[in-house]
Amino acid sequence: MAMTPSTPGTAPGTSEPLADDIVAVPVPHPWRWVGAGVVVVVLGLLVWAFSQANIDWSVPPKFFLQEQVLVGMRNTLLISVLAQVVGVALGVLVAVMRQSDNWVTRGVAEFYIWLFRGTPVLVQLMIWYNLSLVFPTIPGTGIVMNSVMTPFTAALLGLGINEGAYMAEIVRSGIQSVDKGQTEAAGALGMSRAHTMRRIVLPQAMRVIIPPTGNEFINMLKTSSLAYSIQYLELLQAAVRIYSNTLQVIEMLITVSAWYLILTTVFSIAQYYLERHFNRSDQDAGVDDGPLSRVRRNLKFGRQE
């Protein structure tokens, strides 16, 4: 093993030589190159196969900004945000109910979680949407069910209430992450349990709750596509409506896939910052080095901050 201290290393971005940097021959990894070669060949075959396939590649760019697709994109965002808001609100409520020492309250919470986590969300969506079959009017009100249970309402209820059952678990883990001494200290000061939860426990639980909630939202962007089955005009429904006229099925599915990728990528970047913000220890500001700051740094033409 030859260690050659002859050429001193340099610190990145400077010309200052670092006296003690070891310059060593790295371990050879020949199989990585073989693996890379295999990947390139397989990818090449795939590209070739698709180029030979009966796909009209002019369709996706043409329909990417088509009106109905844009409406679908807007609705995907809308229903995802709203359903996630409903989910978070329900999740907090149910998680707090589960901590109650009233067994009725606790039982209701457990039943809710059992019911909505134990059934497929697609089935739940269809039940909400078809509720008018068993309740032509909302019981006790005389309001016509179908005037209320629109595809939008059914999607919001189905996705939001289902999400609430999952958020309840996340909120619970957040509540449990808060030191028991906090509750005791609040109790010793004479605070009620509700006040302790609202002012002491939940604010501290947020550190643990918020990062996975971001992940849930990114999942929701994709799960919301199930609402296509109840006629809600989100991205997938938009694609379906277009291709049932044009019969360009795969072309339209590729078009909306591109939109899903854009949405999930944008929110994944946001998620990166969210997680970093909540993971950093209280004091240190840390060096900014996320994907966006790298872009920002590259775009900084002589602008000094």
Add this chain to the structure above:
Amino acid sequence: MQAERSAAGAAASEAIVEARGVKKRFGRLEVLKGITMDVRRGEVAVLIGPSGSGKSTFLRCINHLERINGGTLRVRGHLVGYRERDGKLHELRESEIAQQRRGIGMVFQRFNLFPHMTVLENLCEAPIHVAGVRPAQARATALDLLERVGLPDKVNAYPGKLSGGQQQRVAIARALAMNPELMLFDEPTSALDPELVGDVLEVMKQLAEDGMTMVVVTHEMGFAREVGDYLAFMDGGVIVEEGRPADVLGNPQEPRTQAFLSKVL
């Protein structure tokens, strides 16, 4: 100083804490096997003993952080956690327990400051939202208390930025902000670096001199001897020996007390 406090205590010899045969079980493990003890107004009672002796558990029973299984425990004349009616004990509602606790300040080994609030917010939260003190008034009281514990410049600091000793002094101020008649200290200096212990003990000593009734679980024998009016040595869930701190510490009668003191002194 000692004589003065005892005299004051004798004048108003009202028992703040009255424990009679207090028992506490955790499952099948009996942690307190009948504790009988009085703490009078203005007195400083010190509990010492090996870990697992039940001294912290007894302290936590006093403000109902633990529910007792037997005996009676009264604070300021009221049963802790229960009401006696028609010869039966009725559990108190959560709000009534909270009400009882307001008159009892507690200081924990691990400080338990609220990390998401500034020092000032830590001190004002309970007075404003629990006791209904006007914010301006609560703030003035808080600043006054911070002055008393020697941290007037830490008003807007977050607990994470403070040393352990400073955090514990803030915790004492936070408990005092509710204007309690009784202060409980659960090993307040055990989590501190040795050089920070003195400041906290100094604040506690000052508090005792101002006439606060205190029950202190501690391993600081110097503090016990100097500030305590009464000392109980606990082991295995019972009080093995009790009396004036100077007597118990200086001339222990029981073999278990002697063995314990020979290790810690």
